Amino acid sequence: MAVNCFKCRHFFTTWDASNPRGCKAYGFKTKELPSALVNRTSGMECLKFEPKQVEGHKR
Incomplete structure (x- = not known):
């Protein structure tokens, strides 16, 4: 399955x-x-994908 950059903390526009x-x-x-x-x-x-931390939620 492909990595979803939009859900990665390293992605930026x-x-x-x-x-x-x-x-x-x-x-x-x-x-x-x-x-x-x-x-x-x-x-x-x-290999660098890290999920974004949702505001108000700790992972």
Whole structure:
């Protein structure tokens, strides 16, 4: 199953129209979802995924 970057604490949206999505863990910006780029270039699922902590809930 593919990693959902939108649920990852390392995912962020940029102001760069040519690279609107980014990953703080890997330190890059991209057009596609960061997990898709990681999978395409390494052949592996993202190993840095960490679920976002929902406000008011501790995990």
